[in-house]
Amino acid sequence: MNRDSLYIGGRWVPSAAGRTLPVENPATEEIIAHVPAGTAEDVDRAVTAARAAFDDWARTPMAERGAMLGKLHEALSARAGDIARTVGLELGTPLKVAKAVQAGLPLTVLRGYADLAANPAAEESIGHSLITHEPVGVVGAITPWNYPLHQVVAKVAAALAAGCPVVLKPSELTPLVAYLLLDAADEAGLPPGVLNLVPGTGPEVGAAIAAHPDVDMVSFTGSTATGRAVSHAAADRIAKVSLELGGKSANIILAGAELTKAVKVGVGNAFLNSGQTCTAWTRMLVHRSYYAEAVELAAATAEGYRTGDPFDEATRLGPLVSAGQRDRVRGFVERATARRVAGAAAVPEKGYFVAPTVFADVDPGSELAQEEIFGPVLSIIPFADDDEAVRIANNSRYGLAGGVWGDPDRALAVARRMRTGAVDINGAAFNPVAPFGGYKQSGIGRELGSYGMAEFQQTKAIQR
Structure with missing residues (x-):
């Protein structure tokens, strides 16, 4: 070479x-x-x-x-x-x-x-x-x-x-x-x-x-x-x-969804590649009837992510790519005013690591919910009905990806209303021959x- x-x-x-x-x-x-x-x-x-x-x-x-x-x-x-x-x-x-x-x-x-x-x-x-x-x-x-x-x-x-x-x-x-x-x-x-x-x-x-x-x-x-x-x-x-x-994708968990799977897969999607993924579902929108349970599940799931050496088979979360990227992500975390429910875990002193972090009760118009953080940071937002979920999901200058969980027909109806280039229903797999790209910015x-x-x-x- x-x-x-x-x-x-x-x-x-x-x-x-x-x-x-x-x-x-x-x-x-x-x-x-x-x-x-x-x-x-x-x-x-x-x-x-x-x-x-x-x-x-x-x-x-x-x-x-x-x-x-x-x-x-x-x-x-x-x-x-x-x-x-x-x-x-x-x-x-x-x-x-x-x-x-x-x-x-x-x-x-x-x-x-x-x-x-x-x-x-x-x-x-x-x-x-x-x-x-x-x-x-x-x-x-x-x-x-x-x-x-x-x-x-x-x-x-x-x-x-x-x-x-x-x-x-x-x-x-x-x-x-x-x-x-x-x-x-x-x-x-x-x-x-x-x-x-x-x-x-x-x-x-x-x-x-x-x-x-x-x-x-x-x-x-x-x-x-x-x-x-x-x-x-x-x-x-x-x-x-x-x-x-860029992207700031929403993962909508409707009433009647299989909550445990939706939350665990959603956290995994948000933290894939240490959150350095343009399609990451970094906004988890949860129906109010499930909200408290979803927050607990997301926090517990995030706390289970081990950070460390990428060549250790037990590692689930590697470093961010650079010191600058680490500092940028930490800045978002430190400025946040929402309730942090995960993110206190210790990380290696050497290397550009950020602990897997989850915020609850995030304001849909706040920096956490609007800016592409590009790190292992998840925002959880409640909604009352499908219309509100769609409004929150579309309240972004981005439109790259997203997810919907629930009854397949209802989820499809919600997916059609999302202003984004790709939507996965109930955790459907990425398709490498389907068109990939975004709306808006x-x-x-x-x-x-x-x-x-x-x-x-x-x-x-x-x-x-």
């Missing part, structure tokens, strides 16, 4: 400036690696390579692109153990979750795109018009630290399947797992320039990608504030943008499955 290099035009090459960025283990606070600090000049080299590769890759039949993605999947699957360990080291995800989610999910998504491209849909005809779907062009992919391979694969696999070369900037906090992907791409024989890697900071590399005149589309996942800046930069040249941004566009690939395509009508 050439962690001291960039990957541009099918080769490992040095960065123009020769500077590096440290990569920290958030569980131990130790520096575990250094990667190049890419520059705008490096981005220009990568975009040039992607542009040179575009015509041939776009003309490659989709079925052949699917076969190439299949080879990439095979090469990446052989690295599954390394993926889990790497994410455990650079992010602190507990090993069990790292294996199932941080390694397992992106491999599932990649396999799905390989299969989708290998069996392309027939072209559509409308009257005397032939409707074609063509690659949008060179894609700049800017990805976050919380699911550092899944978010990369969700963009890269979809773009490559659609016929678009990619310039990838992974998060500077968790860049190492991206090197495993590029190693696999090199082994699989992806054509030169089809996939390029430029690690670095957002203000340097991310900004250069977003503003580059030869980047036809920017696909960004991260904070709403940064997404706004990316959108502005791309708008100056009318480039296409896909944004997957949670983003623009969709990822995953055929909807995700369509984001990287232009639609043309040819009249005959």
Whole structure:
């Protein structure tokens, strides 16, 4: 693995400036690696390579692109153990979750795109018009630290399947797992320039990608504030943008729901990846008839989460990604005026840990209920009826995900009224081929499955 290099035009090459960025283990606070600090000049080299590769890759039949993605999947699957360990080291995800989610999910998504491209849909005809779907062009992919391979694969696999070369900037906090992907791409024989890697900071590399005149589309996942800046930069040249941004999802527990399961699954969802999940159900809305019992259950469940070494099988909650993120989350906890019912548990002195925390009687308009905290902090809010539950759930500038528990027909009726991109009823499993994305300030566009690939395509009508 050439962690001291960039990957541009099918080769490992040095960065123009020769500077590096440290990569920290958030569980131990130790520096575990250094990667190049890419520059705008490096981005220009990568975009040039992607542009040179575009015509041939776009003309490659989709079925052949699917076969190439299949080879990439095979090469990446052989690295599954390394993926889990790497994410455990650079992010602190507990090993069990790292294996199932941080390694397992992106491999599932990649396999799905390989299969989708290998069996392309027939072209559509409308009257005397032939409707074609063509690659949008060179894609700049800017990805976050919380699911550092899944978010990369969700963009890269979809773009490559659609016929678009990619310039990838992974998060500077968790860049190492991206090197495993590029190693696999090199082994699989992806054509030169089809996939390029430029690690670095957002203000340097991310900004250069977003503003580059030869980047036809920017696909960004991260904070709403940064997404706004990316959108502005791309708008100056009318480039296409896909944004997957923040969330403050509501988990509604209706009267008649299976309370114990709803609360325990809800707490687990809110605390997944130490709460560093954009879809996390961080607002638990409970019918008043269950409220007191739900608060007790949530508090007891949270107190049962053991924090510590991600490589200890008993650990359920790892560290936050950085000292800054830890301090930010602690700030929310310290400023809160709601009743704290869990969060006094001891955490390791070394590492960026926050105790699993639950607040009850949270004001729906308060900071706790409105801001994306991105840590293991759950707010519980009572409601009187379905209408009030929907009003509270929709009282957010975000709309990414959510949950509803109760009678299936009633829960479905409530789910239809929620202004959010995805809703799980009674704990239904995540579907990696269903469209994923948000309403309002949670983003623009969709990822995953055929909807995700369509984001990287232009639609043309040819009249005959």
